Amino acid sequence: MKATKDVGINVGINEQKVLELLRKNNQITAKEIAGLLGISLRHSERLITSLKQKGMIQRVGSNKNEYWEIIVK
Numbered sequence: 298m299k300a301t302k303d304v305g306i307n308v309g310i311n312e313q314k315v316l317e318l319l320r321k322n323n324q325i326t327a328k329e330i331a332g333l334l335g336i337s338l339r340h341s342e343r344l345i346t347s348l349k350q351k352g353m354i355q356r357v358g359s360n361k362n363e364y365w366e367i368i369v370k
Contacts, residue, residue, distance in 0.1 A: 311344055316369075
């Protein structure tokens with residue numbers, strides 16, 4: 298997977314990969330991210346939490362219709 302240049306210096310390679318996956322499928326789960334990246338579920342959850350804390354992504358919608366919104370383009 299190709300890392301993007303527009304994300305910024307404060308984002309690691311795995312975080313960039315997560316952002317790419319979220320751009321392709323905004324309803325992807327942490328479990329699916331872990332499987333696609335070949336990392337543990339806990340690691341994918343940490344990456345998502347890190348991106349949320351940095352204000353780069355947020356979860357939008359009700360429990361049934363939730364999706365990820367990427368704030369940084």
